[in-house]
Amino acid sequence: MALREQSEHYQHFINGEFVESTGDTRIDVEFPYNGEIWGSVPHGTKEDVDQAVNAAKKAFREWRRTTISERYDYLHSIADALDDHAEELGELETRQNGKLIREMQGQASGFGGTLRHYASLIDSDRGEVIPVNTKDEGMFNYVVHEPYGVVGAITPWNSPLLLTVGKLGAALAAGNTFVHKPSEQTPVSALRMAEIITEETNLPKGVYNVVTGHGDTGAALVDNEDVDKLAFTGSSSTGRSIAESAGRNLSPVTLELGGKSPNIMFPSAELENAVTGAVKGIFAATGQTCVAGSRVLVHEEIYDEFVDRFVDRASQIRLGDPREPETEMGPIAFDKQWEKVRKYIDIGTSEGATIAYGGDRPDDLPGDCFIEPTIFVDVDNEMTIARDEIFGPVAAVIQFSDEEEAIEIANDTRYGLAAGVWTEDMRQAQRVANQIDAGTVWINEYRTGATRAPIGGFKDSGLGREGGKEGLDEYRQEKCIYIDQTGEVANPFQLR
Template identity: 65%
Template sequence: MAFESGDHEYSHFIDGEFVESTGDERIAVSYPYTGETWGSVPEGTAEDVDRAVDAAREALPEWKGQNRTERRDVLQSMATVFEEHADELAELETRQNGKLIREMKPQMFAVAEMLRHYASLVDADRGEVIPLDTKDDGVFNYVVHEPYGVVGGITPWNSPVLLGMTKLVCAIAAGNTFVHKPSEQTPISALRVASLLSEESDLPDGVYNVVTGAGKAGAEVSDHEGVDHLSFTGGTEVGRRVGEAAGRNINSVTLELGGKSPNIIFPSADVDNAVNGVMKGVFAASGQTCVAGSRVFVHESLYDEVVETLVSRASDVSLGDPLDPQTEMGPLAYREHWESVKEHIDTAVEDGATVAYGGERPADTPGECFMQPTILTDVENDMRVAQEEIFGPVTCVMPFSDEEEVVEKANETRFGLAAGVWSEDMRQIFRVTEAIEAGTIWVNEYRIAGWPTPFGGFKDSGVGREQAKEGLDEYRQTKSIWIDKTGEVDDPFKIEF
């Protein structure tokens, strides 16, 4: 089931095979660059989700029972699949969401690297013995980690395979099985990944199941009594509903949500490097990344220089075909999203902001989804454009006068996902990074990542962590086991601590 041109109809993938939906509704998938519809998937029903959860539940005992060597080898075999099919999967990603092929292909190799990373963690995993003096050291206590069971994963459209696999890999490495509801904008790559893993890796059938659909299908996964842990990446408001569903079912939940990340440029910063970081943080990926550094705070001594340099750099950005490796910015993922981004820009102007560059759809691009890289000045930190996640190539550049002021402004947001600090003053760097309320802070760099380091947000940007050992721990629960070594009969009313 490789990519096919024309309007190809795809199906759910459950228990190692493609299955038809019990419903008749379908969702079209289009190429944002041209607007051409090239595929469709089912609008998943409650019965479809039931079937996927049942398959995951049935596969759980065998998968949970595999020893760590067997599970390690499965993860290694999955890594090979991503390496061998990187070109195909990258093209599928680009044809769904319009993101650059030059970004999507490296992501496929990053997934392979992630799989090998967690294979090594599984291989080295161990429990913990806790020394105690209870009963004069006559009790032995140890702790082990066990999977929750069936994990329900709901993922977004901006980096579908990478973000979906970040959840899947940790979940199955911990011994869980998985039911995946990908975004309705980008569902086909998940179906292709599932089929490839079934055909070419050692992953058993039923461990990874994919049900496509929009919000109703996602709600069926979130509310399903057969799901033991929920993991969601996406907007904060939907994340609240997923969290509410977890609460109703007394399930654990991992939420990786939105951001409105500050990029702070201090007087000692290298301006060219800082501007490069701003470009990387908000215009790369057309701004469609949760860590977008969309609030740029610049010290007043550098403000004019930074704005001028940023406008010059933005005007040189090459917009075009995302399948062309030379293209620097592609279209937004779909028309409704373009309209949302445009509405934020227009509202900002009505509120008093000035468009220093961009703000419109370029006349020489096809389709309806391109937006120029947009730079706004005369922005106040409490404006809507400076407080709401836009998820597009829009940045607000605001001046500040001193360190205390900018830290306060950086934290004046309900989000806390990421931040950038640009300074050559090491004491200042330590002070500011400790004061900023964010889960990830880059210093003199932006938007770099690595699997051994945890990722997640403060405040409304989420709950829990992904990646690293912390990401693995999100998908397993702790069991404490006590063993009496003495053989003595105690007073039944004596409690020891």
């Protein structure tokens, strides 16, 4: 199916069908490059959410009874369908959030692999037998994994389907059903994915549902007592609120939250690679990634040369239409986020940091959401731009004098999602990586990932893990079963 025409009217996807909202309010979907409004989705009401959750709850009764082989086949059929539409889905992602088409289509080309990964995990899964230490002979004990039930998932706007498919694949593989609330900035790709799944697979109705809307729509999903498990990717502040609400319902949560990740440059680093790693860490994806290497820690011995090269590379970054292959950095995803980034740049200068490059809106590009790649120097780790997650192309370069100080600065943050270490001394690399408080540490690389590997954060960067076997385990719970094989029940009052 070709990309939809401008101002397309979209609906919720509930119980296998597209349905109108019970409310009248709609949300415009814009192309951040030029501000074009090309679609609209409903602002979901509590009644809409309840309808979706009820459909998922009803579908769970049968879905939980599917065999591993059946779920394996369903996941493979969905994977095949998404593979066939990877180019289209990538285009939709770019048209919603303004990220580079090559990145969005690159992500889309991996959706099928993610689903097949979770299919392979359940296909090779094994139970566990536990020796029973009792005085009774013949007692047998084993552990099985069971789904929670209805999963409520809320996803962000920066990599919408990438972060959805990982949750959906693990949840369905484990035997759960799914209600998805995508970001109001990027809802269309989720609806189109639902349409593809419906048209090209036989996934039962109600197993996957999509309700669009603002934050209050997500709150209605979080507060629904029939949601048995919650999964969220987004800001730490929203994650705290979700965890608080989930706690009232005793609903387990997986939270992949924010970061203020250190990208550490030691004197032995291959300097050109290190500079490339800094550019990749903060300017790729316009800095709109939770693992962004937004704090660039540079040893005093190489500080001046590194900054010169970093500034030179930033000045060569080509801003433009994210649909064009030669573009290297697109716009900020929407105007309120642009205003947030601009505010932090002003705060940085007001607190004494110096802009070595960028900081302005280019005057030769359309729309209102572009900002130059921005490099701050003279940054102290106590400054606001070194403490807060900005979620934009703003790098804070911080000088350090030795390894101990680098580790101290790296860990002096409320976040703990990711880090980079650049050195040709592998003993130093391992030593530093082992001491950094972060869920992912890259050595001489940055912002790479693998479906088979877990990702998640320490401290304010979240709870739980996505990806790998750990990601599957987040969506299932253990049941311990005891079997008496003697045929006789011991008298509990008889002394031995």
